[in-house]
Amino acid sequence: MTGDATLLELKELDKSFGGLRVIADLDMVVKEHEIVSVIGPNGAGKTTLFNLITGIYRPDSGEIQLDGRNLVGMAPHKITELGIARTFQTLRLFLNMTVKENVMAAQYGHTKVGVLRSMVRTPGARREEKEIHRLAEEKLGFFGDRLMGYRWDQFAYSLSYANRRRLEIARAMATQARILLLDEPAAGMNPRETHEITELIGKLRDDGGYTILVIEHDMHVVEGISDRVVALDHGVKIAEGSFEAVATDPRVVEAYLGLRKTETK
Amino acid sequence: MEQPPDTPRIGVDEWVASVEGKRERYTGPRGAVLKRWERLPPAARVLVFATPAAVFPFLTSGGNLFRYGLFTLVYALLALGLNIVVGFAGLLDLGYVAFFGCGAYMYAILASPQFGNHWQAEAAIPVVVVFTAVVGLLVGLPSRRLLGDYLAILTLFFGQAFVVFVNNANRISFPFVGHADLTGGANGIANIDPFNFFGYRIDSTRKQYYLLLIAVALVLILLMFVNESRTGRAWRALREDPLAAEVMSIPVNRLKLLAFVFGAAVAGLTGAIYGTIATAALPGDYDVGLLITVYAIMILGGFGSIMGIVVGAMIVNNIPKLLHSSANARPLFYGTILLAILVKLRPWRLLAAELGGLVAFGFAIHGIASAAYPRLVDGESIGSGVSARALDHWMLFPKNPVKIADVAYILLVAAIVVYPQLSRVWRAVLLPPLLYLVMFVWENLLLVHIGGATRLILLGAMLVALMNIRPQGLFGTATVEIA
Ligand SMILES: Nc1ncnc2c1ncn2[C@@H]1O[C@H](COP(=O)(O)OP(=O)(O)OP(=O)(O)O)[C@@H](O)[C@H]1O
Ligand SMILES: [Mg+2]
Numbered sequence: 228m229t230g231d232a233t234l235l236e237l238k239e240l241d242k243s244f245g246g247l248r249v250i251a252d253l254d255m256v257v258k259e260h261e262i263v264s265v266i267g268p269n270g271a272g273k274t275t276l277f278n279l280i281t282g283i284y285r286p287d288s289g290e291i292q293l294d295g296r297n298l299v300g301m302a303p304h305k306i307t308e309l310g311i312a313r314t315f316q317t318l319r320l321f322l323n324m325t326v327k328e329n330v331m332a333a334q335y336g337h338t339k340v341g342v343l344r345s346m347v348r349t350p351g352a353r354r355e356e357k358e359i360h361r362l363a364e365e366k367l368g369f370f371g372d373r374l375m376g377y378r379w380d381q382f383a384y385s386l387s388y389a390n391r392r393r394l395e396i397a398r399a400m401a402t403q404a405r406i407l408l409l410d411e412p413a414a415g416m417n418p419r420e421t422h423e424i425t426e427l428i429g430k431l432r433d434d435g436g437y438t439i440l441v442i443e444h445d446m447h448v449v450e451g452i453s454d455r456v457v458a459l460d461h462g463v464k465i466a467e468g469s470f471e472a473v474a475t476d477p478r479v480v481e482a483y484l485g486l487r488k489t490e491t492k
Numbered sequence: 493m494e495q496p497p498d499t500p501r502i503g504v505d506e507w508v509a510s511v512e513g514k515r516e517r518y519t520g521p522r523g524a525v526l527k528r529w530e531r532l533p534p535a536a537r538v539l540v541f542a543t544p545a546a547v548f549p550f551l552t553s554g555g556n557l558f559r560y561g562l563f564t565l566v567y568a569l570l571a572l573g574l575n576i577v578v579g580f581a582g583l584l585d586l587g588y589v590a591f592f593g594c595g596a597y598m599y600a601i602l603a604s605p606q607f608g609n610h611w612q613a614e615a616a617i618p619v620v621v622v623f624t625a626v627v628g629l630l631v632g633l634p635s636r637r638l639l640g641d642y643l644a645i646l647t648l649f650f651g652q653a654f655v656v657f658v659n660n661a662n663r664i665s666f667p668f669v670g671h672a673d674l675t676g677g678a679n680g681i682a683n684i685d686p687f688n689f690f691g692y693r694i695d696s697t698r699k700q701y702y703l704l705l706i707a708v709a710l711v712l713i714l715l716m717f718v719n720e721s722r723t724g725r726a727w728r729a730l731r732e733d734p735l736a737a738e739v740m741s742i743p744v745n746r747l748k749l750l751a752f753v754f755g756a757a758v759a760g761l762t763g764a765i766y767g768t769i770a771t772a773a774l775p776g777d778y779d780v781g782l783l784i785t786v787y788a789i790m791i792l793g794g795f796g797s798i799m800g801i802v803v804g805a806m807i808v809n810n811i812p813k814l815l816h817s818s819a820n821a822r823p824l825f826y827g828t829i830l831l832a833i834l835v836k837l838r839p840w841r842l843l844a845a846e847l848g849g850l851v852a853f854g855f856a857i858h859g860i861a862s863a864a865y866p867r868l869v870d871g872e873s874i875g876s877g878v879s880a881r882a883l884d885h886w887m888l889f890p891k892n893p894v895k896i897a898d899v900a901y902i903l904l905v906a907a908i909v910v911y912p913q914l915s916r917v918w919r920a921v922l923l924p925p926l927l928y929l930v931m932f933v934w935e936n937l938l939l940v941h942i943g944g945a946t947r948l949i950l951l952g953a954m955l956v957a958l959m960n961i962r963p964q965g966l967f968g969t970a971t972v973e974i975a
Contacts, residue, residue, distance in 0.1 A: 281739055307741040319736035321729045331722075332729040336741025338722050342750060345721030346714045356721065402741045 232259045234438050235280070235311070235406060240289035242272075242279055242462075249275045250286070251462040257406070262432055262439045264449045266473070267459035268482055273442045274316055276459070277408050280440075281313050282306045293406075308336040312404035314395035316411045316442070322384040326374060329383055329394055330363040333401040366400045369435065370427070389420045396427075400435065407431065409441040413448050425451045446474065458482070534716035541802055542709050549698050558697050560810050565704040566766055568805035571789040572711050572798070573758025578787075579796035580724065581751035582731025584644040586783065587631065587651035591756040593778030594624045595763020597658060600681040600773040601674070603688075613687035613694070620764045621757050628756025632749045639734075651783065658775045680774035684767045700769055707765065708802075711758060715798050727751055728796065788951050792958060794965025803966060808951065822875070825934060829927065842920065849924040854886040857928065861888055868896075873935055887935055897937035904933050908953060 235257040242250040249272045257263050265273050278284045280291055282303040291298045298306050312333075321329050338359060340352045367374040370393045378386075383394060392412055399407050412428070413421045425448050431437045443449050449456060449470060456473040458466040460482040466473045473479055529537070545565075549557050570592055577585045598620045602611040611619075635646050662677030675681065687694040687703065694703050718724045729737040730744050738744045767773050789808045793800025814824060837843040861868040871889035873880045890896055907926055911919065958965070 283735070283739065302743070303738045304741045304743045307739060312741075313739060315736065319733050321732035321736065323732055324725070324728055328725055328728075332725040332737070332742070333740040335722055335726045335729075335743075340722060342718060342721070342723040342754070345723060346717050348717055352721070359722065398740060 233257075234259045234261075234294065235440070236290075236292045236295075237280075238290040238292070240276075240279060240291065241287045242275060242284060243287055249462045250279065253289070253459075253462065253464055255457060255464065257438060257440055259438055260432060260436070261454045262428065262441065262452050264453040264456045264470075265440065265442045265459060266444070266446075266449060266456060266479075270461075271459040271482075272462040273459055274410055275462075277313055277410055277440075277442070280306075280408060281311060304336060307402050307404065310403075310405040311408065312399035312402040312406070313408035314392070314399050314410055314412060316414065318391050318395060320383040320386075320391055320394055320398070323382060325380050325382055326386065326394060327360075327363050327367065327379040330366055330397050330401045331359050333398045334359050334362060334403070337403045363401060366397045369400065369430070370397065389416050392416070392424070393427075396431075400431075400437070404437075406438045406440065409439065409443075411442050411444060413443060413445050421445060421448060424448070428452045450474075534713055537716070537799060538709050538712050541712075541799075542705060545705055546702075549701055554697050557701055559813055561701050562697065562704060562769060564805050564809045565701070565708050566762060566769070567786065567789055567809050568802050569704065569708050569711060569762045569765070570759060571786050571793070571801045571805055572708070572715060573755045573762065574786055574790055575796065575798065575801055576715070576727075576758065577751050577755035579790060579801075580719070580727040580731065581748060582727075583748060583751060584640065585647045585752070585755065586644050587647035587649070587654070588755065588759060589778045589783045589786065590651045590654035591624050591628060591759035592763040592766070592782070593654055593658065593773075593775075594627050594756075595620050595760030596767035596770075596773040596778070597675055597681065597763075598623050598760070599764035599767045600684045603685040604681055605683050606673070606676065606681045610685055610688075613689045617687075617761065617764055621760050624760025624763070625753045625757040627760075628753045629749065631756075632752030635752070636745045636748045651780075655775055655779055658773075658778075675773075675775075678775060680772050682772045684771050684773065686768050686771075687765075694768065700765075704765060707761065711761075712798060712802070719798065723747070723750070731796075785951070788955060791955060791965055794967040797965065797967035800965055800967025807954075811954075812951070829930070846920070846923050850927050851886075853924045853928055858886055858888065867891065883935070888932060889936065893936040897933060900929060901933050901937055904929050905953070908956065 233256055235255075237253055237255040240250050240253040240255075241248070253276070265276065267273055275284065279286050280298070282298065282301055282305070286299060289299075293306075293309055293311065296309070298309070298311075301309075321332060324332065338355055340349075340355045344352045345356075364379075367379065373390060373393055374397060378390075383391065386394060392415075396407070396409065396412065399409075409428070413424045416424060428439060428441065428448075429452055432439055441452070453470050455468065456466075456470050457464060458473050458476070458479045460478075465478045465482060466476040468476075532540070545561075548561055552561070570589075573591075574585070574588050577583050577588065599616055601607060602609050602616045602619065603613075604610075631647065631650050635643050638646060658675040658680075659678055661675040662673040662679075663671060664674055665671050686700075694700055719728075726737065726742045726747050729740065729742055730747055734744050766777075770777070785808060789804035790801060791804075792807060793802070793804030833843065833846065837846060858869065868888045868890050871891040871893060873883045873887065873889055907929060911922070911926060914922065
């Protein structure tokens with residue numbers, strides 16, 4: 228399944244906030260059609276890594292390459308247009324828009340009709356609008372009947388927590404990205420929903436053709452989906468490899484159990 | 493439904509599905525109307541408003557058409573432009589009326605004796621619209637990265653700067669021409685030409701009314717189309733969450749600028765039309781008072797709701813004006829109060845008790861006053877007829893009501909603020925005195941003279957009441973968030 232072509236590459240990435248070094252000298256590669264999990268204790272810098280890749284923060288130094296093209300310094304919407312979309316750990320839906328509108332709004336980048344043309348609804352504008360609807364429905368259909376039918380016209384604020392997480396994923400898919408960055412997609416879900424999300428992530432890769440970089444705390448999910456696991460601690464990559472290898476790596480165990488203090492003394 | 497035994501019986505998702513179920517967004521008779529309304533195509537919705545509006549000139553006098561008709565449409569058009577900036581894109585623009593002013597002055601410069609220009613409307617209007625759009629762009633350029641409060645302050649500054657500018661631009665010296673009177677200073681520019689389209693002059697109130705109606709209908713339809721387009725969705729997305737919008741491939745800064753430019757263009761168009769109606773451009777017309785009114789319209793109608801704006805404009809323009817003449821005012825006023833009580837008060841026994849209490853309270857106060865302070869009852873209510881004379885035996889009418897009515901007014905405003913905070917029992921007990929106070933102020937102050945300040949206070953009271961009943965405005969969609 229996994230191809231060999233490198234899609235996303237991070238080179239010697241560095242980011243500090245004030246005196247705090249949150250990402251330190253990080254190298255990382257994501258290949259096409261791969262599912263890579265990023266794990267690490269709270270505050271390890273995982274979300275910051277996503278913020279760097281999507282252009283919300285600018286790295287202090289280092290490179291972020293998509294297909295060999297450097298993304299550093301680009302505006303976030305540009306990066307998304309080039310093919311990287313994300314979900315938010317803290318859920319940032321457009322709450323007062325409907326479910327379908329949320330997904331339609333995310334198609335701004337790859338659509339063209341200008342405001343004057345949509346004001347008079349030229350045939351071209353209508354055609355594109357129809358295509359936007361179709362794509363939104365297709366992406367929402369990815370989640371079985373969870374986000375289908377009458378839910379299209381419900382406001383996002385009326386969705387359950389699990390459905391909000393699904394909608395975040397649908398919205399990211401609608402940008403026509405090739406890489407999805409999922410920030411703790413199973414957080415706050417019950418076991419059954421977690422299981423569903425695990426299957427969904429596999430399906431995203433197998434049927435959707437996406438490459439996926441996912442942050443996840445739930446080790447069952449990580450074990451179930453990952454081709455490769457990267458473990459971060461204090462912004463440093465402390466282990467990388469298959470789930471079994473990383474999960475049993477002494478440094479990872481140590482980071483998770485918080486044994487560091489006693490040992491470094 | 494059978495569940496496997498080892499799964500949690502109900503997850504969050506299932507709970508929402510089973511309890512909230514496939515609940516319709518609207519229910520009851522109101523729901524039936526709203527649903528049908530939403531299914532109408534935009535053009536049909538506009539027709540629902542435009543048809544009665546088109547008939548209106550035949551049912552009323554020229555003066556009424558000017559007061560009620562023209563001004564409602566001017567406000568509606570103005571608020572529609574603001575709705576792009578604030579309602580759609582969520583940018584708190586407090587300098588908006590300056591664009592309106594720009595439009596009026598620009599048209600005045602192109603078509604009045606001030607410079608001896610008398611442009612045809614078909615040439616002047618596009619120039620005015622493009623000019624204000626460019627001003628919008630220039631104000632938007634430095635502001636587009638600003639958020640919330642900063643943007644509000646900067647645009648407020650721009651709005652005030654505009655007023656100062658037009659007040660003083662009658663003695664600007666230009667590099668080559670020397671001194672020029674650009675804006676007429678405090679006196680403004682008078683004798684603005686009526687619109688002249690290819691020789692057809694829009695010179696009567698009725699013609700101006702229809703021109704405005706066409707403009708409003710056109711802008712309404714265009715905005716409805718934009719709202720349901722890629723750009724409209726992007727505006728609303730950035731209003732909801734600019735960061736998420738940016739990450740979802742929406743160029744936030746460019747769209748903010750676009751909203752500014754379009755809002756300014758609509759304001760400029762409205763300004764030009766207003767200039768021909770008022771036949772003068774005066775600096776005082778584009779001040780904070782107007783800003784408050786336009787915002788009130790938008791808040792009342794519901795941010796982002798295009799149709800709500802039209803209704804809001806009707807309410808904000810017409811209710812204070814209707815109240816101005818006592819012949820309309822009394823039935824309207826007491827009718828509204830009675831209706832509100834009938835709708836809100838349940839059960840019937842409570843309703844009867846409150847109304848009985850109100851009547852008894854009035855007679856008691858009147859009795860006490862005529863015995864102890866005869867000065868409080870030596871006046872008369874306005875108007876003649878049985879009802880007015882009957883009122884004399886119930887309501888207090890001091891001969892010289894100004895001072896005491898002012899005090900009562902302040903008391904009333906305080907009471908209205910405090911009243912909703914009280915417990916149920918106190919609210920029930922204090923309702924008759926409160927209503928009596930309302931009527932006292934009404935009969936002795938508002939009915940006698942409704943001035944500019946009273947208008948704004950009335951507007952404020954309407955908004956306070958609305959905030960308590962429907963925070964999202966009459967037509968706005970709920971802005972609820974379940975964490
Ligand atoms: N904008 C910021 N300014 C200052 N410090 C920040 C900022 N963003 C993140 N940090 C700090 O960087 C560190 C890493 O944060 P980050 O959110 O990346 O952690 P995380 O690995 O996603 O943790 P979690 O598992 O809790 O989500 C934390 O110490 C955090 O306080
Ligand atoms: Mg995080």
